[in-house]
Amino acid sequence: MNAPLLELDNLQMHFPTRQGPLKAVDGISLSIQAGETLGLVGESGCGKSTLARALIRLHRPTGGRVLLDGQDITTLSDSALKPYRRRMQMIFQDPVAALNGRMTVGELIAEPLEIMNIGTPATRRKRVKDLLDKVGLGADAANRFPHSFSGGQRQRVGIARAIALEPELVVCDEPISALDVSIQAQIVNMLSDLKRDTGLAYLFITHDLSMLRHIADRIGVMYLGKLVEIAPSEALHVAPRHPYTELLWSAIPVPDPAARRDDAFETGEVPSPLDIPTGCRFHTRCPYASPLCKATEPPLKTGADGHGVACHHPLPSSPSTAQQEIEHA
Ligand SMILES: Nc1ncnc2c1ncn2[C@@H]1O[C@H](COP(=O)(O)OP(=O)(O)OP(=O)(O)O)[C@@H](O)[C@H]1O
Numbered sequence: 655m656n657a658p659l660l661e662l663d664n665l666q667m668h669f670p671t672r673q674g675p676l677k678a679v680d681g682i683s684l685s686i687q688a689g690e691t692l693g694l695v696g697e698s699g700c701g702k703s704t705l706a707r708a709l710i711r712l713h714r715p716t717g718g719r720v721l722l723d724g725q726d727i728t729t730l731s732d733s734a735l736k737p738y739r740r741r742m743q744m745i746f747q748d749p750v751a752a753l754n755g756r757m758t759v760g761e762l763i764a765e766p767l768e769i770m771n772i773g774t775p776a777t778r779r780k781r782v783k784d785l786l787d788k789v790g791l792g793a794d795a796a797n798r799f800p801h802s803f804s805g806g807q808r809q810r811v812g813i814a815r816a817i818a819l820e821p822e823l824v825v826c827d828e829p830i831s832a833l834d835v836s837i838q839a840q841i842v843n844m845l846s847d848l849k850r851d852t853g854l855a856y857l858f859i860t861h862d863l864s865m866l867r868h869i870a871d872r873i874g875v876m877y878l879g880k881l882v883e884i885a886p887s888e889a890l891h892v893a894p895r896h897p898y899t900e901l902l903w904s905a906i907p908v909p910d911p912a913a914r915r916d917d918a919f920e921t922g923e924v925p926s927p928l929d930i931p932t933g934c935r936f937h938t939r940c941p942y943a944s945p946l947c948k949a950t951e952p953p954l955k956t957g958a959d960g961h962g963v964a965c966h967h968p969l970p971s972s973p974s975t976a977q978q979e980i981e982h983a
Pocket residue numbers: 669676678696697698699700701702703704705927
């Protein structure tokens with residue numbers, strides 16, 4: 655396997671609060687290969703956005719390392735980061751909301767090029783036109799203001815701006831969750847086409863697990879600031895090994911009521927990241943928890959098949975394996 659495009663080594667992002675450190679990201683190691691789509695899932699508040707922001711250095715991590723192409727960028731100053739910034743971009747839920755409403759779409763898309771001193775005004779105008787074309791907006795969109803656009807069109811503007819500098823990694827933080835269902839598929843297909851055409855990699859954060867199955871090469875599952883499972887997308891859907899992943903999957907709506915799975919177990923409350931349980935942080939909600947789980951945090955162990963799980967009592971990797979395990983017991 656090639657050296658990863660991006661590598662996180664025990665990354666931490668703790669926020670100081672009056673009640674003590676809030677451990678939003680609490681020691682995550684993972685890598686993203688060039689051209690790969692890594693999906694990231696987990697309940698609200700588990701630290702997905704914080705991880706995304708720390709890895710593209712919108713936050714300065716409080717511990718661990720971020721390596722881009724082997725270069726340690728964890729603590730680089732803003733000026734030293736500049737050449738790395740163009741290689742990693744982010745798409746937000748409503749990217750235009752955060753931008754200057756007085757700028758035209760053309761100005762918004764050209765802005766990253768200007769900041770990086772790329773091209774002349776004329777070549778930038780040409781590039782904006784090409785980018786608008788690429789995201790399915792006509793060239794006349796350049797002179798309009800984003801607030802006059804629909805949600806789907808605004809997301810296209812956000813994507814054009816994100817890809818203006820030809821990044822190698824784009825972090826997509828819930829890019830479709832605010833859009834009508836009919837528009838969601840168009841945006842996802844466009845992102846897939848861009849990946850096919852340019853070979854860029856995505857970190858894709860979403861609550862839409864069924865969609866992720868189709869677009870992600872691998873999926874990571876986060877719980878209370880930790881990565882509890884990571885595996886090739888299909889393996890994670892067909893044979894999740896962490897009880898928390900099983901819980902997430904059991905919550906996916908099934909179209910055919912007759913095929914609906916029983917609720918795996920009562921979900922209970924997610925503990926506060928200000929007061930993380932001892933041992934395995936999922937043990938307070940886990941039906942399989944043993945005294946070991948309460949006492950000792952399980953490390954993430956990855957098998958030869960690339961399936962990693964952090965659990966003392968992982969679920970069997972497939973029904974046949976389960977049978978073998980029973981036979982050998
Ligand atoms: N700047 C900050 N200061 C203090 N706490 C923060 C800050 N940013 C995030 N948090 C806290 O960190 C935790 C993780 O938040 P984060 O937004 O990363 O979760 P998330 O998994 O992305 O949630 P969602 O799916 O709702 O977007 C939450 O408890 C949140 O309140």
